[in-house]
Amino acid sequence: MTNRRKNAFLGRSLLTTRLVAVTLLGGGFAAALPPVAAMAQEYRFSQVKIEGNDTIEAATILAYAKIARGSAVSAAQLNDAYQRIQGSGLFEKVDLVPQGSTLVIRVQEFPSVNIVSFEGNKVLKDSVLASQVKTQPRKVYNPAMVEADAASIAKGYADAGRPNVRVDPKVIKRPNNRVDVVFEVKEGYVSEVERISFTGNTAYSDRRLRDVLQTKQAGILHRLIQRDSFVADRVDLDRQLLTDFYHSRGYPDVQVTGVSSEMARDRQGFFMTFNIREGQQYHFGKISTVSEVPELDAKDFEKLAKIREGVIYSPTAIDLAITRMEETALRKGANFVRVDPRITRDPKTQTLNVEFALVRGERVFVERIDIEGNTTTLDSVVRREFHTVEGDPFNPREIRNSAERIRALGFFTKADVNTRQGSGPDQVIVDVNVEEQPTGSLSFGASYGASSGFGVNVGLQESNFLGRGQYLGVQIGTTSGTQQSDLDFIEPYLLGRDLKFRYHMWYNTTDNDNSDYSTRRQGISPSIEFPLAENSRLELRYTFSRDKLYGLTAYNPDPDGDPSTNDATGSSPILTREAGEKDTSSLGYSYTWDTRRTGIDPRYGFTFKLSQDLAGFGGDVDSLTSTALLRAERKVWNEEVTLRAELEGGMVNKRSNTKLTLLDRFSGNGKIRGFESNGYGPRDLTAPNKDALGGKYFAALRMESEFPIGIPEEYGVTGGLFWDIGSLWGLDDTAGATGTVDDSMHLRSAVGFSVFWRSAIGPLRLNFSKAIKKEDYDKEQNFDLTISTQF
Known part of the structure; x- marks a missing residue:
């Protein structure tokens, strides 16, 4: 029994005893009454006297007692007064003593807290622990609150992977009824997840399922990451992730029947086992639509399902079909229409037949939307994720979709959307409760490339600028031969609509980047982007740039006057x-x-x-630049191998009498692996340095696979093979060339092996490549390392 409960029990016993004694003294006939009759005795107090209070005002104690002078007071009411005063948490001891017409309330105050300190903590700093406790200096000391604070600190350590932590609160008495509260922390060891295994899985391997979980096994860099620490609260999330994984792949009956977490003997690690009942994989069978709403024809909605018979079942496909149908019903002026998916299964063929039924729903309206918990983010940022406003018909599915959109913003650690009864039976109030999280970041990065050397990157990003949901990003990077500066501002909902406004500004320079010239590019590009259909969007933009090509030296074919020697100097005349x-x-x-x-x-x-830019609205260039990119990705072999392919091409054509320069043409940078920057494409072959000239056309096909290479997946290391093939060609004018200019379409090709490492310091990739088709003057690059990190 806690001290508080003991005090309450003793107080009630003492009160009852004292009330009985006073009753016996008040009248002789009362001596024969049982205690129940005594408890029914009423009292009138002409005055209330308070004793023992030092810092708490007497009026505060009277407010808790709620006993008025001269009013009839029963013993039960006196007991209630005692409970209220004791329950205030301000007093260590409370006594109510009736003395004739005077009620004496004796109290013993809890001491006040002088300081709150933490000892023994290293993993979690004082500032973090202070945010987890409610005991504060200059507040009343409450033993129950201190115990709760100790439990809160222990939970914080458990979330950090240290469930063996021990927190002992110590109270040190000081003069003037003050105490110091010290939380002594023994952190213990990190309890890592040493192994994650599965039972019952046949469709997917343990390796693939471990990739789905947020919890990871302890790897070689376990001291640098947090997801390999055992956190009990993360188990439910992992179960849901597994369930969603199977549902999206056609297993509607999957169940994660249990998760066992066994602690190792040394109490420094856990062994987790997920028990899975997969069920059968189903495909879509017959898809049909019926209407139970007279004004709606089912034929108008059949094509909106967009589900082909025979494809693997997916709940997402059903949700999208329902959304399209309900939105179409609204556009036709039919309110309170709900689409119910009626699913029947055929276990023999392992198919699910889906009938979309248009039915009349209840006439319920949205009375209002209440948003709480947002201190920085404006209400309008949350409200715009609702396609429903006050006064609209209530659609539960749309409210759920709105909740998912709010969570997808990334502004909140928690976003709960619930409904409750409004002012009438046909009214609903939508409550949105959110908890904000930091949305800005300052990053310092490092990079390395075999041709560009080491580089440093500094970035400032804020995805919820001024709480308006806007994005602001500044990036500055430099290597041995390049400098890049970019500024981006994005308003995702211009004028309150699904219009994305972007303002991009840049300033980039190269200094003899594998060439005998330097460049400077600067410009601005405002744009507007909006949806055209479910999967397509269109961006319209204006671009103004000021570019400079400089650092060239005049060509001198024979500096020493001796035609027998080939000692020309300078840059290509082109x-x-x-x-x-x-x-x-x-x-x-x-x-x-x-x-x-x-x-x-x-x-x-x-x-x-597909992108096109038409230049000629002022400026010095009149041209049309077109580029296209087709990218495909597929996971095969139980999703353990990823296949990727990219087909990209572009062309730039001059208009009128404009002159295209190196700054207008394409370079081969990054389009074909295995070659250096400016390492292939049209060249002036007789110029001293065989300068790269760029090309009007380019085409590239990049194919790649990524697969496990036998290293445990917790290390985050995978391998890959790639094959790139393409070309860069075409010049408008070769006049003034020193001799042979090769701008023909020569195919280049390279193969290679990659090592991917999702390391604790950032994603790292090593490419080992070999050009299998090239020209004699091309510059090959057999090894390249890229690494980018934030710290």
Whole structure:
């Protein structure tokens, strides 16, 4: 029994005893009454006297007692007064003593807290622990609160992977009824997850399922990461992740029947086992639509399902079909229409037949949307994720979808959306409770490339700028031969609509980056992006840039006057003629089609992007630049191997009498692996340095696979093979060339092996490549290392 409960029990016993004694003294006939009759005795107190209080005002104690002078008071009411005063948490001891017409309330105050300190903590700093306790200096000391604070600290350590922590609160008495509260912490060892295993899984291997979980096994760098620490609260999330993984791959009956977490004998590690009942994989069978709403024809909704018979079952496909149908019903003016998916299964063929039924729902309206917990983020940022406003018909599915969109913003650690009864039976109030999280970051990064050398990157990003949901990013990077500076500002909901406004500004320079010239590029590009369909978007933009080609030296074919020696100096006359500064003003667009927006089947995805920019709206350039990119990704062999392919091409054509220069043409940088920067493409072969001239056209096909190489997955190391093939070609004018200029379409090709490492210091990739088709003047690169990190 705690001290508080003991005090309450003793207080009630003492009160009852004293009340009985006073009753016996008040009248002789009362001596024969049982205690129940005594408890029914009423009292009137002409005054209330308070004793023992030092810092708590008497009026505060009277407010808790709620006993009025001269009013009839029963013994039960006196007991209630005692409970209220004791329950205030301000007093260590409380006595109510009736003395004739005077009620004496004797109290013994809890001491006040002088300081709160922490000892023995190293992993969690004082500032972190202070945020987890409610005991504060200059507040009343409460033993129950101190015990709760100790439990809160222990939970914080358990979440950090140290469930063996021990927290002992110590109370040190000081003069003037004050105490110091010290939390002594014995942190113990980190309890890592030494092994994660599964039972009952046949469709997917343990390796694949471990990739799904947020919890990871302890690897070689276990001291640098946190996801390999055992956190009990993370188990439920992992169970849900496994369930969602199977559902999205056609297993509607999957169950994670249990998770066993066994502690190792040394109490420094856990062994986790997930018990899975997969069930059978189902495909979609017959898809049909019926209407139980007279004004709606089912034929108008059949094509909106967009589900092909025979494809693997996916709940996401059903949700998208329902959303499309309900939105169409609203556009037809039919309110309170709900689409119910009626699913029947055929175990013999392992198919699910789905009938989408349009039914009349209840006439319920959204009375209001209440948002709480957002201290920085504006209400409008949360409200715009609702397609429903006050006064609209209530649609439970749309409310659930709105909740998912709010969580996807990344502004909140928690976003709960619930509904409750409104002011009437046909009214619903939507409550949104959120907990904000930091959305800004300052990053310092390092990079390395075999051709570019070491580099440093500094970035400042804020994804919820001023609480308006806007994005602001500044990036500055430098290597041995390049400097890059970029500023991005994005307003995702311009004018309260699904219009993404972007303002991009850049300043980039190269200093003899594998060439005999330098460049400077600077410009701005505002743009507007909006959806065209479920998977497609269109961006319209304007671009103004001021670019400069400089650092070239005049060509001298025979500096010593001896024609028998080949000692020419200087840059190619083609580049010398193109040197200088010019302005480019263009209008452009980009059309993007991306199946990953819907994510019906997470095993594959396709992306197509077409961009065109027409220059000539002022400036010195009149041209049309077009590029296209088709990207595909597919997971095979139980999703343990990822196949990727990219087909990319582009062309730039001059208009009127404009002159295209190196700054307008394409370079081969990054398009084909296995070659250095400016390492292939058209060249002036007789110029002293065989300068790269760029090309009007380029095409590249990049194919890649990523797969496990036998290293335990907790180390985050995988391997890959790649094959790139393509070309860069085409010049408008070769006049003034020193001799042979090769701008033909020569195919280049390279193969290689990659090592991917999701390391604790950032994603790292090592490429070992070999050019299998190249020209004699091309510059090959057999090894490249890229690493980027934030710290």
